[in-house]
Amino acid sequence: MKSFLFSAISLFFCSIAYCQMAGQFKNDVFLKKLYADTSYTNLKKKVVKEFKHAKPGHWGEFVKGVDEKISTKQKLIAFTFDACGKEKGKGYDYELIQLLRKENVPATLFVTGRWIDKHFKALVALSQDSLFEIENHGLNHKPCSACGESEYGIKGTANPSEAFDEIEANARKIEAIIGKKPRFYRSATAFIDESCARMATKLGITVVSYEVLSGDAVANTPDTIIAQNVIKHAKPGAIVIMHFNHPKWNTCEALRIIIPALREQGYKFIRLKDFPLKSMKD
Numbered sequence: 001m002k003s004f005l006f007s008a009i010s011l012f013f014c015s016i017a018y019c020q021m022a023g024q025f026k027n028d029v030f031l032k033k034l035y036a037d038t039s040y041t042n043l044k045k046k047v048v049k050e051f052k053h054a055k056p057g058h059w060g061e062f063v064k065g066v067d068e069k070i071s072t073k074q075k076l077i078a079f080t081f082d083a084c085g086k087e088k089g090k091g092y093d094y095e096l097i098q099l100l101r102k103e104n105v106p107a108t109l110f111v112t113g114r115w116i117d118k119h120f121k122a123l124v125a126l127s128q129d130s131l132f133e134i135e136n137h138g139l140n141h142k143p144c145s146a147c148g149e150s151e152y153g154i155k156g157t158a159n160p161s162e163a164f165d166e167i168e169a170n171a172r173k174i175e176a177i178i179g180k181k182p183r184f185y186r187s188a189t190a191f192i193d194e195s196c197a198r199m200a201t202k203l204g205i206t207v208v209s210y211e212v213l214s215g216d217a218v219a220n221t222p223d224t225i226i227a228q229n230v231i232k233h234a235k236p237g238a239i240v241i242m243h244f245n246h247p248k249w250n251t252c253e254a255l256r257i258i259i260p261a262l263r264e265q266g267y268k269f270i271r272l273k274d275f276p277l278k279s280m281k282d
């Protein structure tokens with residue numbers, strides 16, 4: 001009884017500590033802190049000046065400056081999962097994460113600042129699991145545009161200044177929480193223009209899109225269809241895009257089909273950091 005009481009009390013204080021810590025990293029609070037930090041504002045000033053008059057160039061998921069696959073001929077596949085964090089996408093598919101753990105399948109997790117604001121504790125736990133790498137999906141889940149393009153009805157960043165915050169502020173936020181700066185960035189919806197891709201490269205960040213679209217983001221897509229999309233298009237070096245912020249989607253069920261099927265074909269699973277990446281355009 002005593003030890004139960006002790007556990008309950010420590011859990012209670014632990015939760016308060018987490019809450020207080022999480023509060024410091026909320027998007028608005030953290031951005032305010034960055035705007036008072038000259039290492040951030042000086043870099044922002046310099047980069048925005050450079051890109052202010054740059055032509056946005058092509059807009060899309062596979063534009064110049066974006067990598068879409070792993071540079072290998074071996075039967076290796078990278079599963080990537082986005083956590084978008086907008087109003088309708090702020091969940092956490094814990095069952096999916098537990099399945100990856102049970103199957104010992106490594107994965108790359110792209111998270112937004114908004115999603116972190118809802119799942120601070122989960123992010124910390126995921127970052128401590130060597131099976132996963134935590135990467136950058138943008139501060140506010142805005143497609144990355146130098147001139148306010150939109151995609152799938154989601155308004156993109158309005159200018160280079162917003163694009164800078166979308167990429168760099170979330171990279172710093174993740175680093176401040178987990179102690180490791182993300183090296184990859186996937187813009188919201190994976191749409192980006194060429195000048196924003198160049199900006200990310202300038203910041204030492206690799207922009208990543210995908211080669212295989214699982215289709216899990218189309219509401220009510222059955223597990224068998226998602227599985228078919230992935231299994232049919234699997235090839236050495238493919239990067240697969242899925243989500244882990246919608247527990248009601250069928251991504252987890254699809255993975256129960258995908259993982260054994262690909263293993264049967266001789267595929268092994270890796271994270272993006274495990275191999276060099278390349279563009280399909282090369």
Ligand SMILES: [Zn+2]
Binds near residue numbers: 082083084187
């Ligand atoms: Zn997203």
